[in-house]
Amino acid sequence: MVAGGLVYREAMGIGYLEAPLLAETGLVSHGFSTRHGGVSSEPFHTLNLGFHCSDSEENVYENRRRFFSLWGKDASDIVCGNQVHGAKIVEVQEIDRGRGASPGTALPGVDGLYTRTSGLTIAAFSADCLLVFILDPIQRAVAIIHAGWRGTLLGITAKAVNLLSQAYGGSASDLLVALSPAISRCCFEVDQRLVAKFQAAGYRGLPLVPTANGGRYYLDLHELNRRQLVEQGVCADRIASDSWCTYCGEHFFSYRRDNGKTGRMAGFISLNSTG
Numbered sequence: 001m002v003a004g005g006l007v008y009r010e011a012m013g014i015g016y017l018e019a020p021l022l023a024e025t026g027l028v029s030h031g032f033s034t035r036h037g038g039v040s041s042e043p044f045h046t047l048n049l050g051f052h053c054s055d056s057e058e059n060v061y062e063n064r065r066r067f068f069s070l071w072g073k074d075a076s077d078i079v080c081g082n083q084v085h086g087a088k089i090v091e092v093q094e095i096d097r098g099r100g101a102s103p104g105t106a107l108p109g110v111d112g113l114y115t116r117t118s119g120l121t122i123a124a125f126s127a128d129c130l131l132v133f134i135l136d137p138i139q140r141a142v143a144i145i146h147a148g149w150r151g152t153l154l155g156i157t158a159k160a161v162n163l164l165s166q167a168y169g170g171s172a173s174d175l176l177v178a179l180s181p182a183i184s185r186c187c188f189e190v191d192q193r194l195v196a197k198f199q200a201a202g203y204r205g206l207p208l209v210p211t212a213n214g215g216r217y218y219l220d221l222h223e224l225n226r227r228q229l230v231e232q233g234v235c236a237d238r239i240a241s242d243s244w245c246t247y248c249g250e251h252f253f254s255y256r257r258d259n260g261k262t263g264r265m266a267g268f269i270s271l272n273s274t275g
């Protein structure tokens with residue numbers, strides 16, 4: 001199996017990415033939005049999908065409606081956490097349907113979700129942070145994880161792999177994983193203090209490249225999370241990832257580039273119903 005990366009697609013004027021690795025199983029619907037195809041104006045132009053910035057709620061509702069309807073999904077059904085850059089991951093079920101579909105209703109303190117309820121759409125939001133999409137094609141389970149540098153430092157991606165196998169009894173070697181665009185090693189400049197935090201947490205051989213600014217480095221978030229997956233037993237050739245960068249890529253919102261005044265992309269994954 002060759003994982004490849006993510007592919008840019010457009011439908012109904014909306015740009016999004018998907019991982020053929022996941023799509024070709026036929027088991028899930030999934031996608032990662034870009035900023036193209038919505039109704040919001042600057043600085044949220046145009047497909048802002050997050051309520052937790054200062055865009056109008058009407059715009060976000062309309063943008064979410066457009067995005068999720070590409071897969072026949074009702075935006076009022078999605079489930080998400082309120083994303084506090086922690087490592088709390090929860091199982092969600094039918095009763096949670098709609099948590100996070102309107103402001104103030106997202107699951108509190110949660111940065112990761114997993115489920116094996118067919119048709120339940122679990123989602124996460126980002127503007128530079130990495131989203132991790134996980135499918136267990138044998139146990140028929142999915143997870144979505146929000147991993148910025150804080151979540152990565154806490155090992156949230158490794159934790160997700162462990163939780164899935166504890167909950168449903170599957171094997172990490174069966175998992176198929178896709179990593180979303182994020183601020184990448186071309187642009188994610190960090191200081192020595194942040195490097196020291198990773199070292200103090202036991203990370204060795206960090207994927208760092210010194211920048212032209214003394215004492216600062218480019219850190220590779222994708223690689224850190226890829227390593228967490230592989231160390232837990234995920235096969236390297238079952239991880240779809242590539243170099244899409246939210247900071248220097250024209251398709252994306254970037255919190256760092258836009259000094260916090262920007263919108264949010266969404267990623268989601270949902271198990272298809274079996275016939």
Ligand SMILES: [Zn+2]
Pocket residue numbers: 183184185186187188245246247248249
């Ligand atoms: Zn970049």
